[in-house]
Structures are given as structure tokens and as C-alpha cells.
Amino acid sequence: MIRSQFLALLFGWMRANGAGKIATDIWHELYLPEPNGGMIEEISVPLVSYRAVSDLAAERLGDPFLGLHVAQGTPRGSYGILEYAVRNAPNVAEGFARTVQYLGLLSETVRLEARTVAGEFIIAHHVPGEPSCVGRHGNEFTMAIFHRFVRELTESPVCATRVELAHEAPPDISELEAHFGTTNIHFGMKRNQLVLDEQILTLPIVTHDETLLPWLDRCAETLLPSRSDDDEDPVPHVREKIRRCLHEHKAPSLPGVAWQLRMSPRTLQRRLAATQRSFASEVDEVRRELVESYLREPELNIDAIASLLGYAGRRGFERAILRWYGTTARKLRRERLTMTQ
Numbered sequence: 132m133i134r135s136q137f138l139a140l141l142f143g144w145m146r147a148n149g150a151g152k153i154a155t156d157i158w159h160e161l162y163l164p165e166p167n168g169g170m171i172e173e174i175s176v177p178l179v180s181y182r183a184v185s186d187l188a189a190e191r192l193g194d195p196f197l198g199l200h201v202a203q204g205t206p207r208g209s210y211g212i213l214e215y216a217v218r219n220a221p222n223v224a225e226g227f228a229r230t231v232q233y234l235g236l237l238s239e240t241v242r243l244e245a246r247t248v249a250g251e252f253i254i255a256h257h258v259p260g261e262p263s264c265v266g267r268h269g270n271e272f273t274m275a276i277f278h279r280f281v282r283e284l285t286e287s288p289v290c291a292t293r294v295e296l297a298h299e300a301p302p303d304i305s306e307l308e309a310h311f312g313t314t315n316i317h318f319g320m321k322r323n324q325l326v327l328d329e330q331i332l333t334l335p336i337v338t339h340d341e342t343l344l345p346w347l348d349r350c351a352e353t354l355l356p357s358r359s360d361d362d363e364d365p366v367p368h369v370r371e372k373i374r375r376c377l378h379e380h381k382a383p384s385l386p387g388v389a390w391q392l393r394m395s396p397r398t399l400q401r402r403l404a405a406t407q408r409s410f411a412s413e414v415d416e417v418r419r420e421l422v423e424s425y426l427r428e429p430e431l432n433i434d435a436i437a438s439l440l441g442y443a444g445r446r447g448f449e450r451a452i453l454r455w456y457g458t459t460a461r462k463l464r465r466e467r468l469t470m471t472q
Contacts (some may be wrong), residue, residue, distance in 0.1 A: 133240045139172040144201045171211040182266030196306045198268030202275035216347040219340045224332040233351045252329045257322035264297035274325045285334040293326040373417045385410045426467040433460050
């Protein structure tokens, strides 16, 4: 099952553009549930139904770029607290950090990463175990709306450096090229990626409100679904905060993470110690989790991975790999790449 804001937006877009009867017919034919109420309108369906709905709608409307067109017409505020937190962030880096952090408000199924590699800022979107992700129209919608928001929030004519889409290439991609401002679009990539110049991360968001933002952050964090191990873990969000620091190229620090968790460094140390952990061990564990993902990315070299994990140099990274796996980073890299082929 997948919670889908896209399908709710798709039906709204169809009705607004004179295709209400087609929308109603598809709804009844596929036995779709009513949208969930609340600030964010969404429909929960099996992933196969998600793809079938958008494919059928595109066919009956004669619109091969349906996902793109829905992204271009999505009304402001469709993503609730998450969207407003992003709109009030100071810059693009902070905006996307919040998108990743608060993704749980939208979906438990989709995975989203934001990282920088060799001068590029990469927004990666995938569904574990689903090489075509959410299907053509959902994939194109997701990448298009991210690109649209970057332009809208910065009021800058940002063009993509590269776009990668999980589905197979359609016969015509002209409208995608026009939207993203590039012909460098690749298909059949098993995940979706929007690649932008790293310099966009510092662009200010024109709607930033430093007074409103802390309130929106508190609301978003309160609304995030509880994790299954929250009752056992007295500090359930420590690792999320450490990941956020690393994604923003900031060194994770005990005072900094404690401040984000709204507690003193001494309190955080005490709560970690109560579960036989330390802040250093938590940083180490997050790095070990992330390295498994990074080693499978062929475009990342060893130095880039070390930098993404917050190591000042390659030597510290190599020592960590030896401690974790008893081998060298280069040998481990070859092994992990072989496993993905």
C-alpha cells in the first residue's frame, strides 16, 4: 500500500480542467477509496493501482505528459505543514533537509535522499524493491514538482543538470526537456533523481520567515508518525538529526543535536548512557548505515564517500572501514558493486 497525494491531486486537476466525468468513471471502475480527510488530501491504494490509475487517466485524456502537467498545476499548500516548513526555510539546503526529515508525514513507502556529490546536488526518490518506482506519471510528477518548487521558492530560472527516471523512455520527451531546461534526461535508471548545480543550495527562499519557521518545525515534528521502537528508545530522533547534519555537510556535534532535540547536552548524554550508548557511538552507527548505500553508487569515489560521511580525510574513513568490516574501502566497494549487478 502507498499513501498517494499525487492521485488526489490528479483527480482534482482533471475536474478543474473539464475532465470530471472521466475522473468519476475511473474512480468507480477501479473501486478507489475516498480521499483521507485532513490538511493533506491523499488516497491509500496498492502500488499497482497507483500506476494503473495514472496510466488509464493519461490514455483517456490523450495526455502522455499527465504527471508533468499535474505537477505544473498543483495548488499552493497541497502538502500541508511539510510544504509550509519548506517555504519558510532560509535557503534551498534547509528546505530540502526538511523535506527529507518530514517525509513521514506523506509516506511510509517512498524513500527520499538529498546529497551533494562532486559539485552536484542530487534529490533521489525510490521505492524499495520496485525498479519502476511509482510508474511513469508518478515519477515525472515527483521530479517535476521538486524542480518547480526550487524555481518558485527562489524566483530563479534554475535548470536541471541531469534528470534520471526509473521508467522506460517514452517516444517523445520534448515537454520534459522544456520543463527541466535540459536534454540530459535518462530513463530505466531504477530510481528517480533530479540533479542540480550544488550552488543552488545557498539560494535564499523568498518566503522565509524566521519567526514562523520554529513553530512550523515543532508542528511537523509533533505530527510525524511514531516509530515502532520509540517506547524502547528514550531518544528516538538522535540518528535522524545526525543524518541531517551529514546531509548538510555539517559535523554532527553533541551540543548541536541536543539543541535540535530541545534538551541540554548533559540530558542527552544521560539518556544515551541509560541505554549503554554514547553520542560518538550513534554517529558511528549512522555512518555505518549510510556507507552501505553510498558504496553501491558507482558515481561516488572513495574520497567522495568519506566526505559525505563527515570525515576530514580518507585516512579516518579507511580506519572506520577496517574496524567495521575488517577489510579496505576499495575491496568493500568492489564487493558491494558486484552485489548490485
